[in-house]
Amino acid sequence: MAASVTLNDVAKAAGVSIASASRAINGLDNVTEEVRERVLAAAGKLKYVPHGAARALAMSRTNTIGVILPDIYGEFFSEIIRGIDVGARASGLHILVSGSHGDVKEAVKAARAMAGRVDGLLVMAPYADADDLSGKLPFNLPLVMMGGVGGQADLPSLVVDNHSGALEAVRHLCEQGCRRIAHIAGPESNLEAQDRLRGYLDGLKEAGLSPQVLPGDFTDGAGYAAVQTLLAQEQMPDGLFAANDMMALGATLGLREAGVSIPDDIAIIGFDDIPVTRYASPPISTLRAGVFDIGRRSLELLSALIERGSAEASASAASLIVRPELVVRASSRRR
Template identity: 30%
Template sequence: MFNLYRWGRSVLQKNITAHDIANHLGISQSTVSRVFTPGASVSEKTRRRVLEAAELLGYRPNMLARSLITKKTNMIGLVMGDIDNPFYPEVLSKLSGELKKRQYNVLLLNAENDDVPSESLIQFLGYNIEGLVVTDVLLSSSIVSQFAELDIPIVLFNRYTTNAHCHTVCCDNMDGGRRIGEYLLRTGHRRLAFISGDPNTSTSQDREKGFRDALLNEGLHFMTESGGYTYEMAYEAANRLFLRADRPDAIFCANDIMAIGAIDAAKKLGVRVPEDVSIIGFDNIKPAAWAGYDLTTWTQPVDRMIEATIDLLLEKIEEPDRRSQADYQWIKGHLVERNTVMTRNKND
């Protein structure tokens, strides 16, 4: 009887090829290749046999060589900069998982201050990515400009720019800001404040505009401070608001990280949340639900946004003639009520 273990150990001394697997299993090399080709037709029984033999013998398909033949790398680039915000690592995890289900891999490129070093860009492009997702860019983005001349589809995730004709999938941030404003007015708040994110981002601008529209409908204005989308800056911004003679009775923070900073600033000063001031965030990151914060916030529909992003990107990859038509998809979120907002007497 053939000793598979002995044969496996002997061939481990050389590079195992699809031809070796085929000879061992008594099947054609093309059948082995189909097992490792995304979307190729092969029976489940054959797939299992090939994968078991490949694992035992240490076979690793040469994806670079395969891409030269098929003209497909099944590689999607992801440009991400704001990894300090828990919202984006969650996006990375879910996006990678969903693309893997569709037989695509993700190559991450970290961007700092909306810029990519030229040497990193050259290495990145050397992988011949088929499509690109950019998660956090400025309104006047240099990153998008760097990729604009590439002959690949680009989808901006939860951001848009003013200087590039790109495909976009966004949470409807303006609708979220407006509905948060309406909610705070409905719960009796009249001295309102907004802690903004980076002023050069579409997310912060749209959330503020929606908030402003809701208040203007009631003839009200609001105090503003910049929090830069960071805990530290929002902490200081909240301190300034709490020390005002006309201290706000509610603060809308443009993301949850800043809302958490505002809550901690309130605790430090002895300002009670929500008795003295209501605080509401945006994103619904996991720490927002922690007992120490229990933050009322606005949920971004991440799963639907990711599904729409992948569908749009793969459509542009598979139908290149449609790449010139920019698509914009705005997906609405919803309010999550916890314990940092309370209803007030409108005469307070």
């Protein structure tokens, strides 16, 4: 259906001239923001894909990939960037990295700023619905989504099965004899955190246990703060699933300072398997999502789309789902 939609159709739907529609879709500056929003919204609704030949005339290869991440601080994002960089060097490409600070508007601004400077985009926006985001990004660039929820907006993506990973974490804690399992959640607006919370709740329901959810923001400080809340309770949980490894690290520090034995008093498991978890005291159990490989494989997927010659390839590319692997270490091993 997308192949039959023309730029003229998009212009009519947006109520603008073909020239204005072209400028908006190609990320040019000489168009008002209001017109750009209307054009991109119309293009998204119609599933418009620019013709590959037209794109080739409008843009020459830069051998550079744009990377937009919600943040560039911390070991998780360092590993993502390292994986992308390794994949880029193997393909003879360079990368241009920008942080969106967890803001959809900032991600869109960064993408538009990169239009004309890069051959394709890798976007990680776990706080944004892909259907909404796809209507605002440049349509003349091959695009791969990293993280979030797969299969949305017909965009190629590489996503982690966060629900099944969280379910596996709860089942593991139950197998270790835990019956009061608390969860330090990620940000409420984060789609991946939502899936991990859903997996946790499904796991407790499966085991016939009651949930206890503490707020978090994926930082070690949030994990530390959550533990202070738990320590003030009459009865501590005997199992703790943190929605990411950084919060698990912060929780471990808080428990050790309070003299709580890990895993005898409370077993802990995180999510992601960032390298530092192996060297914590005790080493932290986790769900290995292959953060480095997510970056590398996403770059390889995007590189293949670019070699196919146009953004049209993006519309037909399927999502790749990564199922996390349980990694049991001393923080949760009781048996």
